Amino acid sequence: MPKRLPIQQKVLSKNDELAAALRRRWQEQGVFCLNVVSSPGSGKTTLLQETLQRLRGRLQVGVLVGDLQTENDARRLAAAGFPVRQIITGGVCHLDATMVATHVDAVAGPDLELLVIENVGNLVCPASYDLGEDLKVVLLSTVEGDDKPAKYPGMFRRSDALVITKTDLLGLSDFDPARAIQHARQVRPDLVVFAVSARTSEGIDAWVQWLTDQVTAKTRSARR
Amino acid sequence: MHELSIAMAVLETVAAAAARAGASRVLSIRLRVGELTTVDPAALQFAYAAATGDHPLFAGSQLQVEWVRVRIDCPTCGEGPALPRTVACAACGSPLTRVLAGEELDVDDVEVERHAKAAADSAKGAVEKR
Numbered sequence A: 001m002p003k004r005l006p007i008q009q010k011v012l013s014k015n016d017e018l019a020a021a022l023r024r025r026w027q028e029q030g031v032f033c034l035n036v037v038s039s040p041g042s043g044k045t046t047l048l049q050e051t052l053q054r055l056r057g058r059l060q061v062g063v064l065v066g067d068l069q070t071e072n073d074a075r076r077l078a079a080a081g082f083p084v085r086q087i088i089t090g091g092v093c094h095l096d097a098t099m100v101a102t103h104v105d106a107v108a109g110p111d112l113e114l115l116v117i118e119n120v121g122n123l124v125c126p127a128s129y130d131l132g133e134d135l136k137v138v139l140l141s142t143v144e145g146d147d148k149p150a151k152y153p154g155m156f157r158r159s160d161a162l163v164i165t166k167t168d169l170l171g172l173s174d175f176d177p178a179r180a181i182q183h184a185r186q187v188r189p190d191l192v193v194f195a196v197s198a199r200t201s202e203g204i205d206a207w208v209q210w211l212t213d214q215v216t217a218k219t220r221s222a223r224r
Numbered sequence B: 001m002h003e004l005s006i007a008m009a010v011l012e013t014v015a016a017a018a019a020r021a022g023a024s025r026v027l028s029i030r031l032r033v034g035e036l037t038t039v040d041p042a043a044l045q046f047a048y049a050a051a052t053g054d055h056p057l058f059a060g061s062q063l064q065v066e067w068v069r070v071r072i073d074c075p076t077c078g079e080g081p082a083l084p085r086t087v088a089c090a091a092c093g094s095p096l097t098r099v100l101a102g103e104e105l106d107v108d109d110v111e112v113e114r115h116a117k118a119a120a121d122s123a124k125g126a127v128e129k130r
Helices: A013-028 A044-055 A073-079 A097-106 A153-158 A179-187 A204-223 B001-022 B043-050 B117-126
Strands: A003-010 A031-037 A060-069 A085-088 A116-117 A135-141 A163-164 A192-195 B024-032 B061-066 B071-074 B078-083 B096-099 B105-113
Touching: A003 A013, A003 B001, A013 A031, A013 A097, A013 A204, A013 B001, A031 A044, A031 A192, A044 A060, A044 A116, A044 A163, A060 A073, A060 A097, A060 B078, A073 A085, A073 A116, A085 A097, A116 A179, A135 A153, A163 A179, A179 A192, A192 A204, B001 B105, B024 B043, B043 B061, B071 B105, B078 B105
Parallel strands: A031 A116, A031 A135, A060 A085, A060 A116, A135 A163, A163 A192, B024 B061
Antiparallel strands: A003 B105, B024 B105, B071 B078, B071 B096
């Protein structure tokens, strides 16, 4: 005899529960967690290299970096001297909270203040998986379409900040930053926006200062 | 292609509920998927078929996906639809809205079958019948 069972449960409730546990842990320990997402090639690793260099001596940082294959990004990010752990997903197109929980102790010392998670390059799948972060930042480079926020609303909807990268290449493509921002704010009206170039250093200091302010606001309140 | 991970999570959720209810077979699953989730229903169907392929509990089962359009509450215009794939009010274009629907990724309910034997056992007590 067929029978209907009510379920009424979020599909990713297990991931969400684990992410919530991570979030409680970071709250107790006064750690700020940043989840960095974008298409492949938007410049996540390069922006993080520049960011980490500027955070030396200012914050204690740990870095997790996800890729389908290779440890290339971990090697690049380790140059700043902070602990880095590569998560090789072996084909999985996103990081999930289980992967973070499994690997985080390799980079989370007792004095950790900022945990940076560089997600797998992908504008679709990582949007669904909460990693327990305080802040999700999405990168969009000036050699991509400025309508990407309209094409991938899920990711831009769930991001708190947008960093437009490779601004030194503006004018070489039809990318219009104003149009990109307008599209993004159609799904996330309160999105905080930065425009940077790692090659000329334009805008990097402003981004790093803003990030540092977010981190210290949390670490200070946790220590009180 | 995170639809496979999502299909696996659906199976896990449903298998647990089916076990609690003493079900022997899942006939259909109703899933609600919001427009803002970036989950592709066709890819999800494909992944579901692949994930359930050799799973006796799910043999022949159907995944029924209800696609949920974005609905917003606009401070000027009130409740209504949004411009396609945005949270902007369809009436006035303002993105400063509150999202009421469109972010769902939920298992709604599931239709299951119990073995005649299991059903009889639970009705009459565990009497072995041949």
